[in-house]
Amino acid sequence: MDAMTTTKKPAPVTALELQAMRRRGERIVALTAYDYTMARMADEAGVDFILVGDSLAMVMLGHDSTLPVTMDEMVHHTKAVVRGTRRALVVADLPFGSYHASVADAVNNAARFLKEAGAHAVKLEGGHEHQVNCIRAIAQSGIPVVAHLGFTPQAVHAIGMRVQAKTEDTIKALLAQALAVEEAGACCVVLELGPAEVAEAVTQRLQVPTIGIGAGIGCSGQIQVVHDLLGMYPDFQPKHAKRYADLHATMVAAIGAYAGEVRGGSFPEAGHSAHVELPAQLGH
Ligand code: KIV
Secondary structure, eight states, X not given: OOHHHHSOOOOOOOHHHHHHHHHHTOOEEEEEOOSHHHHHHHHHTTXXXXXXXXXXXXXXXXXXXXXXXXXXXXXXXXXXXXXXXXXXXXXXXXXTTSSSSOHHHHHHHHHHIIIIIOXXXXXXXXXXXXXXXXXXXXXXXXXXXXXXXXSOGGGHHHHOSSOOOOSHHHHHHHHHHHHHHHHXXXXXXXXXXXXXXXXXXXXXXXXXXXXXXXXXXXXXXXXXXXXXXXXXXXXXXXXTOOOSOOHHHHHHHHHHHHHHHHHHTOOSOGGGSOOOOOOGGGOO
16 A cells, blocks of 8 residues: 555545635645646645646647647546545646537536546636536536636637737626636636736636636636646746746756666666576576
């Protein structure tokens, strides 16, 4: 038995608990994770909300946008994250194409995440009528659903990669979408790349918590992509991300040290292997 099974399981964070945290004025800590090892570290560090983000298309699979990742790939990664999590709420991201054609697709794919992967909630992007209908149907099916507004990466080809809601009209549109997704049953709202003042004003008008990314300090909580936080994705460093470590450099150096020792004949040392007395006919 390992430590995961022997120590007492902490009370799990639920979607309702996130709302209670907002009422108590406790900031919600959210982070992405895409595999067992990373989920276990995030959970151990006290993260409340682990998102199996479709950003895994880029940081785990090497695509240049989030669009190519499939439902099957998302389910595969979500299963691993669930195995590594004891306390945090695990939210699985509905990928591009999994809810775009119909509300029925949205509910079926949301249910797959709970049934096949063990996720506790799902997230989808956008606040237009179709997405509001998807949120309503998923919520009415008894599946907690997180909305994602502001910059929505799955719509990158339509809206560009830029800060949203900077003009009076677009600020009002964002607020209207936030109220609509809340009314439809979203249990919280991710706000990505919106001006801090706008995100704070939206947060004040909602009952449910907001989770900001590049949206200032006035949200109910914050989310980051774990690879940005740990310096593990050298291809791109978003302005909104703060690096708490430079693991890319640390890991490349460690692997380089291993390679050097293998080539130089100093690894493995005697203690890294089992040893026996050889029978006489095999001895030197
Ligand atoms: O996929 C993701 O990582 C996300 C976060 C940026 C919120 O949606």
